[in-house]
Amino acid sequence: MQLKQVIIIHKARNRDSEVWAEKCARQLEQLHCRVLVGPSGPKDNPYPVFLASITQPIDLAIVLGGDGTALAAARHLAAEGIPILAVNVGGTLGFLTEPFEAFQDTEQVWERLMGDRYAVQTRMMLQANILEGSRTHPEIVSDSVLCLNEICIKPASIDRMPTTVIEMEVDGEVVDQYHGDGLIVATPTGSTCYNASANGPIIHPGMEAIAVTPICPLSLSSRPIILPPGSVVHAWPLGDYELNTKLWTDGVIGTQIWPGQRAEVQMAQCHAKFIILREKHSFYQTLREKLQWAGTRVPHSNNHHATSKNISN
Template sequence: MQLKNVIIAHKAGDPTSRQVAEKCARELEKLNCHVLMGPSGAKDNPYPVFLASATHPIDLAIVLGGDGTALAAARHLSADGIPILAVNIGGHLGFLTEAFETFRETEAVWERLLEDRYAIERRMMLEAGLFEGNRTNLQPIGDRTSALEAYRFLALNEMCIKPASADRMITSTLELEIDGEVVDQYQGDGLIVASPTGSTCYNVSASGPIVYSGMEAMVVTPICPLSLASRPIVIPSGSVVSIWALGDYELNTKLWTDGVLGTAIWPGQRVDVRMANCQAKFIILRENYSYYQTLREKLLWTGSRIRYQNNHRN
């Protein structure tokens, strides 16, 4: 890997993350690397500025924070194929990030990257589009020249269609189509369309299944449905999931991408969710990386709490 142009995004409001980012920037600049650095958070999105101001292709994005910071990087950088080195500094669960201990000796990390001594894990992304009625073309907003930019949303974890209101809890009625065929109508708090990566996030909290992160599939999971017959379903990655908001006269239904508000959904509009034509690329520095080990450690399964010798294998 070349390290000529590098992005460094640190968690907004976290002083430790910023200090490490500044240290990384100084070291990379000594290697004649051009660095673009800024905070990333709920009210800070540095990526449009990064991408617009880069005069040469970006070799690497270093993301210092938690899973939310890594998700934001994936949404904005995956379409350009920029590899992401996400490090858990100031985060909590850290499903998508390298442990800080792996990154502590930063000068050794730069050496490993320059010598291509790392792995890249590719993860499926989701893409959502907003459509009018049964039309198959995206509709532009106002004077925006690109309908694709106006109505194309990316997510690494999940697309969620659920209502939001400042003054009351709302039960939504949503109709689900898969590849043009009506599957069910749901009453409840909403619907999740998750990727394999997102299956261990909001989806599993809503009693959805865990899907191996390297697979290409989608999980549709109802959130607190009023019918016990409404169950999660795993579908092929080539499917198109269409969701209609029914009976929403107060315009409360919203599309959420990785927990971030995407857009409001008006009556007569539908959301189509499918596998995106790009993948998120995460750099793995850990040796003997195991997805199942991550599950044991992050979800506190029995294997991470109880240790005993299994002599039956010998």
């Protein structure tokens, strides 16, 4: 990998993340690399300025923060094909990030990157649009939004906790009407986030699939469903007289869904590219550590597997 132009994004209003961003910038500039540094958060979005000001391709995005910071980077950079080195600096869970211990020797990290001694993990993303008009001649009335975790269609109101009725169609066929708190359309990456909290299936991130999970449905027969990656999902609210229904992308509000409009969700043409520094990277280890899967609560030895002691403890 060449390091001629790098962007460094740190978690907004987090001192540790900002300090490490400044340190990385100084070291990369000594390697004759052009560096752009900026904060990312609910009220800070450096990506439009970064992408508009570049005069040559961005070789790497270093993202210092937690999962939310990494999600924002993926939404803005995946379409540009920019690889992301996300590191847990000031984050909480760190599902999508490299552990800080693998990054703290930054000078060695730059050597590894320039020597191509790293792995790249690609992750499927979803794209959503708002449509209106007839089924045969629909019109796109919104900007396309990307997500790495999930597209969520649910109402939001400051006065009460509203429920909704959402009708879903897959590849032109109506599947169900969900009466409840909303609907989640998730990627395999997002299957361990909001989707898992709503009792949806956990999907290995190496797969390409779409999980559709109703949120607190008022029917025990309403169940999550896994769709092929080429499926196109349409969903729209029924009887939303108070105009509460909104489309959310990775937990960030995307756009309002007005009467007569419907959301279209499908696999995006781009993938997020994450740099992996760890020599041993295991999805199952991540589940054990981040979700605190411990197996039986009564310690039991297993002489057939060398890792059993680590799992049971």
